[in-house]
Amino acid sequence: xxxxxxxxxxxxxxxxxxxxxxxxxxxxxxxxxxxxxxxxxxxxxxxxxxxxxxxxxxxxxxxxxxxxxxxxxxxxxxxxxxxxxxxxxxxxxxxxxxxxxxxxxxxxxxxxxxxxxxxxxxxxxxxxxxxxxxxxxxxxxxxxxxxxxxxxxxxxxxxxxxxxxxxxxxxxxxxxxxxxxxxxxxxxxxxxxxxxxxxxxxxxxxxxxxxxxxxxxxxxxxxxxxxxxxxxxxxxxxxxxxxxxxxxxxxxxxxxxxxxxxxxxxxxxxxxxxxxxxxxxxxxxxxxxxxxxxxxxxxxxxxxxxxxxxxxxxxxxxxxxxxxxxxxxxxxxxxxxxxxxxxxxxxxxxxxxxxxxxxxxxxxxxxxxxxxxxxxxxxxxxxxxxxxxxxxxxxxxxxxxxxxxxxxxxxxxxxxxxxxxxxxxxxxxxxxxxxxxxxxx
Amino acid sequence: xxxxxxxxxxxxxxxxxxxxxxxxxxxxxxxxxxxxxxxxxxxxxxxxxxxxxxxxxxxxxxxxxxxxxxxxxxxxxxxxxxxxxxxxxxxxxxxxxxxxxxxxxxxxxxxxxxxxxxxxxxxxxxxxxxxxxxxxxxxxxxxxxxxxxxxxxxxxxxxxxxxxxxxxxxxxxxxxxxxxxxxxxxxxxxxxxxxxxxxxxxxxxxxxxxxxxxxxxxxxxxxxxxxxxxxxxxxxxxxxxxxxxxxxxxxxxxxxxxxxxxxxxxxxxxxxxxxxxxxxxxxxxxxxxxxxxxxxxxxxxxxxxxxxxxxxxxxxxxxxxxxxxxxxxxxxxxxxxxxxxxxxxxxxxxxxxxxxxxxxxxxxxxxxxxxxxxxxxxxxxxxxxxxxxxxxxxxxxxxxxxxxxxxxxxxxxxxxxxxxxxxxxxxxxxxxxxxxxxxxx
Numbered sequence: 029x030x031x032x033x034x035x036x037x038x039x040x041x042x043x044x045x046x047x048x049x050x051x052x053x054x055x056x057x058x059x060x061x062x063x064x065x066x067x068x069x070x071x072x073x074x075x076x077x078x079x080x081x082x083x084x085x086x087x088x089x090x091x092x093x094x095x096x097x098x099x100x101x102x103x104x105x106x107x108x109x110x111x112x113x114x115x116x117x118x119x120x121x122x123x124x125x126x127x128x129x130x131x132x133x134x135x136x137x138x139x140x141x142x143x144x145x146x147x148x149x150x151x152x153x154x155x156x157x158x159x160x161x162x163x164x165x166x167x168x169x170x171x172x173x174x175x176x177x178x179x180x181x182x183x184x185x186x187x188x189x190x191x192x193x194x195x196x197x198x199x200x201x202x203x204x205x206x207x208x209x210x211x212x213x214x215x216x217x218x219x220x221x222x223x224x225x226x227x228x229x230x231x232x233x234x235x236x237x238x239x240x241x242x243x244x245x246x247x248x249x250x251x252x253x254x255x256x257x258x259x260x261x262x263x264x265x266x267x268x269x270x271x272x273x274x275x276x277x278x279x280x281x282x283x284x285x286x287x288x289x290x291x292x293x294x295x296x297x298x299x300x301x302x303x304x305x306x307x308x309x310x311x312x313x314x315x316x317x318x319x320x321x322x323x324x325x326x327x328x329x330x331x332x333x334x335x336x337x338x339x340x341x342x343x344x345x346x347x348x349x350x351x352x353x354x355x356x357x358x359x360x361x362x363x364x365x366x367x368x369x370x371x372x373x374x375x376x377x378x379x380x381x382x383x384x385x386x387x388x389x390x391x392x393x394x395x396x397x398x399x400x401x402x403x404x405x406x407x408x409x410x411x412x413x414x415x416x417x418x419x420x421x422x423x424x425x426x427x428x429x430x431x432x433x434x435x436x437x438x439x440x441x442x443x444x445x446x447x448x449x450x451x452x453x454x455x456x457x458x459x460x461x462x463x464x465x466x467x468x469x
Numbered sequence: 470x471x472x473x474x475x476x477x478x479x480x481x482x483x484x485x486x487x488x489x490x491x492x493x494x495x496x497x498x499x500x501x502x503x504x505x506x507x508x509x510x511x512x513x514x515x516x517x518x519x520x521x522x523x524x525x526x527x528x529x530x531x532x533x534x535x536x537x538x539x540x541x542x543x544x545x546x547x548x549x550x551x552x553x554x555x556x557x558x559x560x561x562x563x564x565x566x567x568x569x570x571x572x573x574x575x576x577x578x579x580x581x582x583x584x585x586x587x588x589x590x591x592x593x594x595x596x597x598x599x600x601x602x603x604x605x606x607x608x609x610x611x612x613x614x615x616x617x618x619x620x621x622x623x624x625x626x627x628x629x630x631x632x633x634x635x636x637x638x639x640x641x642x643x644x645x646x647x648x649x650x651x652x653x654x655x656x657x658x659x660x661x662x663x664x665x666x667x668x669x670x671x672x673x674x675x676x677x678x679x680x681x682x683x684x685x686x687x688x689x690x691x692x693x694x695x696x697x698x699x700x701x702x703x704x705x706x707x708x709x710x711x712x713x714x715x716x717x718x719x720x721x722x723x724x725x726x727x728x729x730x731x732x733x734x735x736x737x738x739x740x741x742x743x744x745x746x747x748x749x750x751x752x753x754x755x756x757x758x759x760x761x762x763x764x765x766x767x768x769x770x771x772x773x774x775x776x777x778x779x780x781x782x783x784x785x786x787x788x789x790x791x792x793x794x795x796x797x798x799x800x801x802x803x804x805x806x807x808x809x810x811x812x813x814x815x816x817x818x819x820x821x822x823x824x825x826x827x828x829x830x831x832x833x834x835x836x837x838x839x840x841x842x843x844x845x846x847x848x849x850x851x852x853x854x855x856x857x858x859x860x861x862x863x864x865x866x867x868x869x870x871x872x873x874x875x876x877x878x879x880x881x882x883x884x885x886x887x888x889x890x891x892x893x894x895x896x897x898x899x900x901x902x903x904x905x906x907x908x909x910x
Contacts, residue, residue, distance in 0.1 A: 192873075229781075230784065230788075303789070321792060322791050322792055323782060323785070323792055324778075324781040324782045324784070324785040324792075325785060325789075326781035326784050326785055327777075327778055327781045328777045328778075328780075328781060328828070329774040329775075329777035329778055330771065330774045333770040333771045333774030333775065333778075334770075334774065334777075334778055336768075336769045336770035336775075337765075337768055337769075337770055337774075337775055337778045339769075340670075340765040340767035340768045340769060340803060341764060341765045343671070343765070343767050344764070344765040344766060344767055347671075348744070348766075350763050351762060351763055351764055351765075351792070362781060387769070432633075
């Protein structure tokens, strides 16, 4: 590994370290005597009869474990729902495993168990709710009469119709008894404090895990409007159509709007997000002598096109010292997408790295670039992301390879594997989307 | 027009003003007594018997006009080739109009006339050569026996095969007697000074107008390798195949490589480029009280995807004051592309603005964004570009429009027209690709 890659890898790994559940909980949650303090919020634990810890999402077992370290026997009990294989040893908090990204029967059963638990919580109880990426599939309770198959068919129809994420979410929340603030309604009258690791751009509380403890701006009317807009009324499963129509008529419970008085008992705190990882990356970059340049924590778009923009910025820095003077460290976060048209193996970070390598070209001035999923898993591969730097071209020419067909075939993994361009971290136990680091010496 | 748009428009228009031929020539070319000075280069005009002015490209008539202002009767004569409708009144320099972007017989005839002129120039003559965008189609002299149709068929085959720009150019230069430094060979032994307005990212001298007065790195072998790679050997017009094969055998003149001694008599000077326009934009932004943030002058990629990255940067500035503190002016230059899949009317700048409007969303904090072709013509429309700002949504809702289908159908023009989102400048007489300005108050 080149010295430049070593430095970039150090920046990436330290950034991920900073958003793992254990350091996040320990740096943001403080217990002194009876006082629980999180950021500017304080609670007197002696005022509560019980302290429950619940959660859902891939990181929630690790979050619960870290909370047990801090709160020990003060925790009455609790339960978290994690993806299969994401359990961690907890003493007081039960762990349930369930399906992700596709909701399964285990998830439905675990959600019922979790709801029974929070319904016991009374006015004098505190419920700490640990939310992380994947929570939307792991916590679900459809209205009576709507089967799992009906839900899946509805979302497939919406997906195929070209509905936007916002439109999908409006429908999704109105076919659920926990999303759109409805979990908070179940927790009420207990006090609810949600600690959130955000895997959504901009940390919108109503979108992370479909906002189970956050106010919802949408209504049954909005959901119906989406169904109508895409001409799906007659194609919906009958149970779904009937339920939405009953909802419009006021015969089913609406999601919880901002004006509901229950929000006085709810506090949502984002303890970890992409920006925090980038800020840690900037610190490490500075320590290594680079001028950090945090461009955005909200990047979106087709991976190979985002790569061309980032290449343009790296080239501008290389040739003009603008917008930042060398030695510089370009930092970008967010989540790109890949419209799969080929049949190859890869992930959005690997594809972005390969596209950047091509955009920078063979004659490039010195740089090292890496794009990495903070969860350690990029697409259906065992790599977290990929590298691009001028040394790649030596390997490419030694082997007589042509990178372009690999990019076109969405086949970044074998290509990067051959030229030593894969970054492997193993699963990290957290997820704040992706980070990209470009060092320009 | 909102005050924010007014300011953004002022920034864009002043930036374009700075890269028009007249101000460029007058700010970069200085004549004092017998000394012609351009940047750090100086020539003693009294040492030359004749001063010829030649040129090709859309802006070259205006460049010649400005040079006549400066050099007046010192100019012996000359000739420039411009696109139909781009002539300007010159006294000593002849103007010839020809086809663009598709080369025509007028262009071939004008090129012959220009070559006859420069072949007269002797060792004691100075040839000022004015190069601007479009020059590649306006100046062309195919080898004997290769017809216009043969050339066009060859390039169509290459385009369809998926060859890269670099690969296309390697072939193009080897089917020409003027590209790849060969015009400089015709001018030799006269002294050649080329003044260039660059419409190519990174100002590569060998790519602007196919590098008629710049060294070429490619050979007949490279050109043939491209033909082979895409399996076109048997599909080439016979005249082209024969010519390239003769070239490989050393029986046709090679383009002019870097080691040729003639380069001692050639100076290429880029007097205008995208970066210069952005720097002027930065000055004006600063005068208006904005912190300018010049991101890159090399942006490339699919317009709608570039838009999403720029939206992410604007949102980061809006919410975190990073990477630049508000009030800020984001400045980006380069040239995006649109892969046309719809049947609508628009241009890359209009499509970028529409996509940015969507990416910013309805609830956006204040901003104004404009993307603009510096030549004043965006795609096959009479607009130079398009606007995006929150006021667009008012117009959209008033009219009950849905922007997404317009974007999908590459139909930005009518959409932006309806909501008052077109920027019209008229033809500007110059071209340094596109500039994008985002004001975040």
